[in-house]
Every structure is written in structure tokens, then in C-alpha cells.
Amino acid sequence: MRLRHIEVINAIRVTGTLSAAAELLNLSQPAVTQILHSAERQLGYVLFQRVRGRLVATREALRLYPEMEKLDAQLGAIRKLAENLRGERSDTLRIIAAPALAETLVADAVAEMTLRYPNAHITVRAIYSDQAATDLALLDADIGILFHNVPHPAVREELLAMSRLMCIGPPGVVPPVNAIELAFLGEHPLIGPDPEDPVGRLLAQTCRDLGIDVTSSVQALSYHSVMALTARCGRVGIVEAATALGAEAMGLRAVPLMPDVRLPIIAATALQAEGNVLSRDFLDICRRVFVGRLGPPPAVSAESPAMPA
Template identity: 45%
Template sequence: MRLRHLEVVNAIRVTGTLSGAARLLHMTQPAVTQILQSAEKQLGYQLYRRVRGRLEPSAEAAVIFPELETLDRQIVKLQQLTSNLRSGEASLLRVLCAPALAQAVMPEIIDRFLKQHARARLSVRAEYSSSVISDLALREADIGLVFEGEQHPAIDFTALAEIPLVAVGSPKFFGAGARLGLRDVLAMPFIAPDPVDPIGRMLAKACEEHGWTLESSVSVLLYQAALATAATGLGVTIVDALTAFTADPRLLLQVAEITPALTLRVGVARAATNRQSGLADDFIGLCRRVLSERGMALG
């Protein structure tokens, strides 16, 4: 049977009469009758029999109806999806985000996005950059806002901003407005980023290039945990500027510029085979704008 046949047979199933099916489908009753007869001729058996003025399904039709009901539900879902796409609102945008960015910029991005797309549904989950990449490769999310670092053949990365790295510590190590060389920072009691973290990898590469030894009695994966540890006076740490300037002021931390400057790129990761969507493009545009407003535009 063709789709038009199925549509008419289902309308008769729902309404119980030819006239009711005609009204439901905005057709004339003779047209409905003609399409039903065409379907029955193609199948080689009757689908409905008239009993006391009402159409009753045949035994063959009773076997078909459960599948017809499933198809009807799928068509309703398809109609809803196409309507959403026409209005510019896809059903759901799944976003993954590095924890530091989730706290520093994501709340503002979410607020602006939902003001632009009031009917959109947004799922945002904070994960480490390495986990974001693997989840995107498995198509468990649509886009990821991450620090540049781990590469994957199935993932495309588009840089949006460059964020400077800064040294953070208690006032006993340095004062406000200090400018420190990287070697000076590493010579202090140091709270190291985890070696698998993007900043950890960057520091390891810098030490290798200069022939330095990175010594630390403690390494911390979460940037906020590194700040809290630094606030105890145990040592200094290095984080991105966004994280440093959103730190709890009660920690009484000092922030020092590192010279020459070290920067970490932030961008959007997507599965290479993932098709573009208007919602995703708008979300990425907002990420770029918010980061630029924070002074983190690409140089």
C-alpha cells in the first residue's frame, strides 16, 4: 500500500465511518471510498465490511492495525519535528563543557541563549575535556566547549578565544599586580595541575623545552580545587584567567601575570560528521561573543 492508502485506512479506523474519515482528512467522501477500494484491490482482500451502517474491520485489518497505530504515532512525531524546524527550534541541544568554563561563562551563555530561543530545550553537562571529546565521538552530545588539547580523528575543533594563564597564591608569595616569569612561579612551592589537564600538558611542554624540572608535592585536577588549596598558603598554582577572576573573594588570593604570556585556546568541539544546525550555530556564536566581551578574543 502507498502512504495515501495507509492514511485513509487509518482515518477510517479512527472515525469508524467514511464520512468521518473524509472530514478528518479534508477530503470528499467519494475520494475516500475510491482510495479505500484501490488499497483493497492492491491487497487482494477487504479491509472493512459494512455492518448495520457502520464499517467494521476485517480479520486481516485487525492484524494490520497495531502496526498502523505505531506508524501513526511516528508520523505525529515527524510532523512535530518539522514544525519545530520551521520555527527555528530544534528539539534539544546537548552541550558539554569543561568545569572551569561551566562556572566562568556558561551561566551567561545559557541565559542569553534561552532569551533568544524561548522554546528550545538545552542540556548542559560539565565534564573534563578528555571526557567531552570521547562523548562527542560517541554522539552522546552535540557540541562541547573545551580547552584545546586532546585531539581525536573524529572530532573537529574550532578555536573561539585565547585565555591567558595566571599565577594564583596567598599574599605571602606575591602582592597585587605582580608580574612573574614562569621559572619564578615554578620555583615557589607549587600546586601543579594534573598532567593530563590542558594546562598541565602545557607546563610540562614548557619545562621540557627549557630543560626545567617541574617539582610539586601535590597535583590537583579541578581548577577551583587548586585555588582553594592555594588559599591555604600551601603554595601557588597556575590557572586560566577566567577561573582566577571568578574565584571566591573570601579566599583572599592574589593574581599575578605571567611573562612572557602563556595562553590557552578555548573553542568548540564537534563530531566531524555532525550536521550543522541553526541552534548549535547560534549557541557557538554566543560563546564567541561572551568570551570576546571578557577580553578573550583570538589574537
């Protein structure tokens, strides 16, 4: 089968008619019919049957669909990469960032960029780390400011800072101390991050290592939601240090956990990307902003810190 066969079969599957498939692919209906018949001749069986005016997939076609969808997704990725390569502009900066960072330190860095480059076109897209690497590899973004996750072979990483897990809560619940023992969390109703989130996984792994039973009574996907719920409910919550920068404004106290549980923050770019002046200057600004708010990173690579599986 040829790629054109797969495109036509997928278009018919989605639209249900030859005319709609032809319009979707910007082809004539006779051309779509001819390509479909060509595919069926090569395969030796019929792929669609007409039922009440629509084309319905046969059993054989249904068996082929999962593999065709994989190829179709790969074709889409190739087209997207090709478009991004053609559309590169020196006055545009496309940033993707972990939601917690997009609303705090990345926002500070972008504010400085707008002063330095008032005519630049800057976009900031909040995205979770598992999708971010794919977007960078496809050149769908120029730079990512993310919590370190599983390394991607097509993505270059630089360690910007080490965030840490913070206990937040009302001043009447969280004492004014330099650090709070992890066991403290087990003594209070806890509002925590999603267990599949980097902070959630890190917290769970640390508790397992120390044999401490800590269970969240309320869970939220975003760290800012954890902080908002902590303020509304008057309970104890767990967030990372960048999010905790806004705790005082919400009437909460933020105290580091003990033992010190660290979370790497990285700048990520595609290995094949050359990078323009905007992305290089934005990275320089991020280095300064992150060091100023979270302190300098240790002299190690981004892959060095062990992340929970």
C-alpha cells in the same frame, strides 16, 4: 561467529545463567540455549561449564573475551549513534564542556541562551577532553566547549579564545605586577594541576624548555580545586585564565605568567552533524562571551597551537 553469538556469550558471562541472560537480551531461554550451542558447534569447543548452579567460562572462552568485548563496545557505540540520530530535536541543546569552562564562561553563555530561548531544553555536562571527542562523534552532544587536545578525525574545531597560565595566590605572596616570571614558582610551595591535565602538561613542557625546576607540593585534578586549595593553604597556585576570573572573589590575586603560556579553547562539533538553530546561536554567544572576557583569538586554526604530548 555471528554478532548474536557474541551478544549471548557476553550476556551469559555477565549473568552466569541462561535464564538471566535470556531476560537481559529479551529472548526466551530455549532461544539463548540454541544460540549458545550453535556458537559452540561452529567453534568446536565448549564455552561454559556448569559449576554449583552457575555457568563458568572455560579457558577457551576466557581467551576470546578481550576481542569479544571490543566488538561489544563497537556495537554499543553503533546503537548509541542510531538512537541519537533518531532522537534529534530542534528544541534541545546538549552541551559538553571542560569542567573549568562549564563553571565560568559556558555558564555565562548558557544564562544568555535561557533569556533568548526560555522554552528550550538545555543540558550542560562537564567532561574532560579525551572523552568529549568520542561523545561528539557519536552525536551524544551537540557542541563541546573544550581545551584543545588531540584532534579527532570526526570532529570539527573552531578556535574561540586563547587562555593563558596564571599564577594565583594571596596578595601577601603574589605581588601586584603585570606578569610573574616562571622561576618565581620554584621559590614557593606550589599547588598545581594534575600532570596529565592539559594545563599540567603545558606547565611541565614549558619548565623543561626553559630548564626551570618547578614541582607541585599539592596537585588537584580540577582547576577550581587548585584555586580552593590555594586559598585554604595560603600558597601559590597555577590555573588557566577562565578559572582565574574567580580568584578575586576568593581573596586571591591572579597574575599572568612570563613567558606567556597559552592554551587554546575550542568549540567542537561532529563533522556529520548538521547543527540546529540553538547550537548555532549558542556558538555565536560563546564567541562574544569569550572575546569579552579573554580577548579575541589569533587568526589561526584550532590545530595550529602546539599542545604538549
